[in-house]
Every structure is written in structure tokens, then in C-alpha cells.
Amino acid sequence: MLKREQGKQSGGPGGSAPPPAKRGRPVGSGSNQAAAAAAAAAAAAAGATDPAAPPTLAGPSLQVHSAFVELNYKRIVLALQSGIRRELAWAFNTLTFLSFKDKDEIRTPLAKIPGLLDALLCIIDEWRDIALPRVLVKAPRVRLLGANSFVTGFGNEYEALGSKDSVPQPSSGSGSSNKETSGQKTAAKTRPSGWWYEEDGLFSLDEEGRAEKQQLAVVASNVIRNFSFMADNEIIIAQHRHCMETLFQCLEDYVLEDEELVTNVLETIVNVAHLLDLRIFSSSKPSVLNMREKRAVQAIMGMLGSAVRTWHCGAAELIGRLILNPDNEPFLLPFALQIYNRLVDMMSLQANDAQAAAVGALYNLVEVDMDCRLKLASERWAIDRLLKVIKLPHPISEVCRKAALILECLVTEPQNKPLLLIYETAFTEMLFADGKHSDIFARILSELTSRSGKAPFARGIWGM
Numbered sequence: 001m002l003k004r005e006q007g008k009q010s011g012g013p014g015g016s017a018p019p020p021a022k023r024g025r026p027v028g029s030g031s032n033q034a035a036a037a038a039a040a041a042a043a044a045a046a047g048a049t050d051p052a053a054p055p056t057l058a059g060p061s062l063q064v065h066s067a068f069v070e071l072n073y074k075r076i077v078l079a080l081q082s083g084i085r086r087e088l089a090w091a092f093n094t095l096t097f098l099s100f101k102d103k104d105e106i107r108t109p110l111a112k113i114p115g116l117l118d119a120l121l122c123i124i125d126e127w128r129d130i131a132l133p134r135v136l137v138k139a140p141r142v143r144l145l146g147a148n149s150f151v152t153g154f155g156n157e158y159e160a161l162g163s164k165d166s167v168p169q170p171s172s173g174s175g176s177s178n179k180e181t182s183g184q185k186t187a188a189k190t191r192p193s194g195w196w197y198e199e200d201g202l203f204s205l206d207e208e209g210r211a212e213k214q215q216l217a218v219v220a221s222n223v224i225r226n227f228s229f230m231a232d233n234e235i236i237i238a239q240h241r242h243c244m245e246t247l248f249q250c251l252e253d254y255v256l257e258d259e260e261l262v263t264n265v266l267e268t269i270v271n272v273a274h275l276l277d278l279r280i281f282s283s284s285k286p287s288v289l290n291m292r293e294k295r296a297v298q299a300i301m302g303m304l305g306s307a308v309r310t311w312h313c314g315a316a317e318l319i320g321r322l323i324l325n326p327d328n329e330p331f332l333l334p335f336a337l338q339i340y341n342r343l344v345d346m347m348s349l350q351a352n353d354a355q356a357a358a359v360g361a362l363y364n365l366v367e368v369d370m371d372c373r374l375k376l377a378s379e380r381w382a383i384d385r386l387l388k389v390i391k392l393p394h395p396i397s398e399v400c401r402k403a404a405l406i407l408e409c410l411v412t413e414p415q416n417k418p419l420l421l422i423y424e425t426a427f428t429e430m431l432f433a434d435g436k437h438s439d440i441f442a443r444i445l446s447e448l449t450s451r452s453g454k455a456p457f458a459r460g461i462w463g464m
Helices: 002-009 033-049 068-082 085-099 116-131 155-162 174-189 193-197 207-228 231-238 241-252 259-275 278-282 293-304 309-322 326-347 352-368 370-377 382-391 397-411 414-433 438-449 454-463
Strands: none
Touching: 068 085, 068 116, 085 207, 116 207, 116 241, 207 231, 207 259, 231 259, 241 259, 241 278, 241 293, 259 309, 278 293, 278 326, 293 309, 293 326, 309 326, 309 352, 326 352, 326 370, 326 382, 352 370, 352 382, 352 397, 370 382, 370 397, 370 414, 382 397, 382 414, 397 414, 397 438, 414 438
């Protein structure tokens, strides 16, 4: 206490220096006016070096020089490739800030940092290489070559043949025991060169090392996700085959993979889905993981059937965006029946976002393909649940409008009229009860009652 009070009262010959402002506090939040003035002067000096910096600071803020990326982009990429913990922490902190897009700010596009996307993907691939146990990845090898001969070309017989010993004969007793003993010794001495990198090898990571690799992969996926929200980066990510292969492989292993990593990957694909062509997996671009179109769609179907609400909502939105590209239809339509069943089930959920995602995906599906309209109309509970979304109504009016437009698309097909005439009474009630979508239901009833045969019309009058 004595030293503290002496320090307050006494000072050097040039006067006492004010204490610095606390980190993370806005300018002027200190108890001393001199400290606030000094912090304001420092902020003004920093703003003077960069003309893009705002003149006034209303709260905690981090200013980056406008030429920061041009001066440090090589260091960022090299830091990611180095594998050094301190360099990785600096690189990821920098990229998290540069990739975050605020309302009034435009962050750095990927094109300004060459090699960044590849460096981030390598970090995810490193975690993917050790994420799954090798016993689950490697299938047992069936050795049938030379099964009826003494020397098969595999294992201890081959090593015995290469030695000076004679060819082993099938006999019992001491000879067979000697053979087994010599074979065990030889197998213990000779190991394949890749044994060092196996799960139980010399350079295997402990639990702490695996957790660190997993965390780095999650942060890398978060940076890629942030970059995908920028329009300048959408084409770069969607046309990068290694990136798409890595992302879809993470979706494929969603059961065993980290949940946050899968969520980041799914959001990234959804952001660039309107520019994604599934034929990229069979293009002439170099392949790293040998992903194909069918496997990619099966990975999406796995996410669509997941019980996690964020995942099946994102998968439904992804399907709705992919189907808008005509080149993707041949890969998605073979799974159409499974897609309809799942989307109709999602409309029965109480979650509003699940209903919105299902209706949005169905709206795009029925717009682009006649077979979609025929199959959806014959799907059980499809019409009832579309009407339920409109009657509740859904909190978002656009979802209700799309549900009504789906019904209008279905009624345009002559084969669907006998199935929809059953709901004529419900359509009439919606016509008089709902003023927002009454014009759509008027067109539906007009289409139902026009150009129809006598027998279907007699069955459909007022719900008969």
C-alpha cells in the first residue's frame, strides 16, 4: 500500500505517465482523463496511417491496414503449411478476421491469397487421414493365388524360399514347429516401411495430438465457410475439385465425423450450390479423393435422413438449389422417390425451419421436372401436409405462397386431376378463407373443373 500510494503521489522529472487503457475496452473507458486522451491520440495516429480506418471508434474494434493482405499473404500460407502451433494460431486468427463479413465491410477474397484454399484443405485432409481407425478403412485381403501350392508368394513361405533353407514340406512334428519359429522370427525382424505411420507405429499421435488436429480441421472448415459467404469466392470454391471432394467426403462420414466440422462443410456447400455442377467429379481436373457424382448424392441423402435438424434442413435446401441446374438432374432424379418421402415427412415436423426447407425444395423440384409433379401428387400425405402449412399458417408468408404454387403446379398435369379432385372442398374453403392466396386457389379450382371428363368431375364435386 505504501509503495502504491507513493507511486501515485510522486513521479519522475518529466511527470508521471498515465496508466494504459485496459485491453478490450472502448476508448475513454479508463478512470483517468489523461489515459483516455492518450488512447485517443494513439487511435488517431493509427487511423492516420490507414486512410480506410474509421475516424471515430464507438467500441472495441480491430483495425487492419488496407495493404495487410498484399504484404503478408505469403506468410499466411507458409504458416498454415509449417505445422508449427504458434504460426498456425496466428494464421487462423488472421484468416478468421479477414474472412468474416460484416454488414458495412467487405473482406478479402480468396483470389488475393494464392494457395490459401489448398493449404486449408491439406489441414482438413491431415485430420481425415487419422480420424477413422485403420481397421475400419482397410478391408481384409483374400489371398487365393497359389492356394494349393507350397509356395504361395505371400508371407513366411516366400521368406523361407528366399533364404538358403530348402522348400518347406507339409509335415507334422518338429519340422513344422521349426518352420513356424523361423517364420515368426523373420516376420518380427522385417516390417513394411509404412509401419512407422500406422496407428500403432512409431509416429502415431496421442489423444492430445489427435484433439489438436481435430480442432485445426474445424477451424479450417470455419474459415472456408466464412469465405463462401462472399460472392467473389463462390466460383473459386465451386470449381475447385479438391475442395468439393473433401467437403462431400466429410458429409459422407457424418456419423463418425465431428459435428461442427460437418455443419461448416454443409453450410459451405449450400452457399455455393447454385454454381455447383456435379459433373466436376468426372471432369479432367486432377482428383485427390476419387469422389464421384453418385457418391456425392448419396452423401446428401444421408444428411437428408439425419435426425439433426440443422443437417436435414441444410440437405433439403441443398437439393433445392442443385436441381435448378439441368446438368445435375440425371444424378438427383434416380433418388427422387426417397427425396419426396423424406421431404413430405419433414413437412409434418413442428419445426418451422424444417417445413420451410421442405417446401422450398419441393417447389424447385416440381418446377423443373414433370415426373416430379406426377410422383409428388401420388405421394401419401403430400397434399394434406401442403394444405396444413397454408392453414396454420406458417410464420413466413413466402413459404405459404410456395406451398400454394406447388399445388397449382400439380394440378396442371392431367394425370393428377383425379387425385386432386378429392380436395376440391378444401381448395374452396381456402379460396374464401385466405385472402392472400385466394387467386392461386381460384386458378387451381378453374383448372380442376376445366377439360375434365364426366366421371372424374362427378366424383369430385364438393368432395364427393
